[in-house]
Amino acid sequence: MLNIQLAKKYAAAMFELSQEKNKLALHDSQLAQLSKLFEDNRELKTFMDNPQIKSQAKKELMSQILTDSFDSEICNFMLLLIDKHRISLLSEIITSFHALSNEAQGIQIAYVKTAFPLTEAQHTTLLKKLETITAKTIQLKINIDSSIIGGVIVKIGDRLIDGSVVGQIKSIKKQLVANC
Structure with a gap:
């Protein structure tokens, strides 16, 4: 400490x-x-x-x-x-x-997890979208993780945006269990 x-x-x-x-x-x-x-x-x-x-x-x-x-x-x-x-x-x-x-420079790091490497167009689109959401300049730190099957998981500061296939399956499972 x-x-x-x-x-x-x-x-x-x-x-x-x-x-x-x-x-x-x-x-x-x-x-x-x-x-x-x-x-x-x-x-x-x-x-x-x-x-x-x-x-x-x-x-x-x-x-x-x-x-x-x-x-x-x-x-x-x-x-x-x-x-x-x-x-x-x-x-x-x-x-x-x-x-x-x-x-001080208004830069925020976004940790991105994808199942496959992003194309240049996907990279640019994601970057622009995150900059719009945060109103800051974003630097992407991309990690490839095939275990998420598809989609993307983004962590910016305390925010977590889970758009992965695994995340969606877990969400559906949770809803089904809650409704039964």
């Missing part, structure tokens, strides 16, 4: 700096790159999380990773996390930052 609170504080501080410098989208993108880098390279994460490795060695490695392609605020932020021994919270910090960034 304490780690989540700390992560949110660091994310909020970085978010405020990003807004102040008008670099919110840039920082969001670069933090996402770093998140992917740490996810893809378990050795890097293990090295950075190891308390027996001196901060200076971690900072040197991070400086090599964060070449000129990363904004100076991101570089300084990563070095600060190392100095404060908070680099192990990076994933949680980035998740919190991303949530703050999406909210």
Whole structure:
């Protein structure tokens, strides 16, 4: 619990700096790159999380990773996390930052489950419909799950829209049982 609170504080501080410098989208993108880098390279994460490795060695490695392609605020932020021994919270910090960034930019994530891959036309239609319903910019995170047989299940925030064949069968079953 304490780690989540700390992560949110660091994310909020970085978010405020990003807004102040008008670099919110840039920082969001670069933090996402770093998140992917740490996810893809378990050795890097293990090295950075190891308390027996001196901060200076971690900072040197991070400086090599964060070449000129990363904004100076991101570089300084990563070095600060190392100095404060908070680099192990990076994933949680980035998740919190991303949530703050999406909210500020009016972006909402829609988690979509379909039985089959969507065609381009279906993707566009679903995206436009969800943007109309929410009055926000939607980013789709699509998961293919053949167990729903057909249709689509959409989760946006606390809302769940179940238009799957399995969901409809369950609904009909529930109605039949209630009427008997």
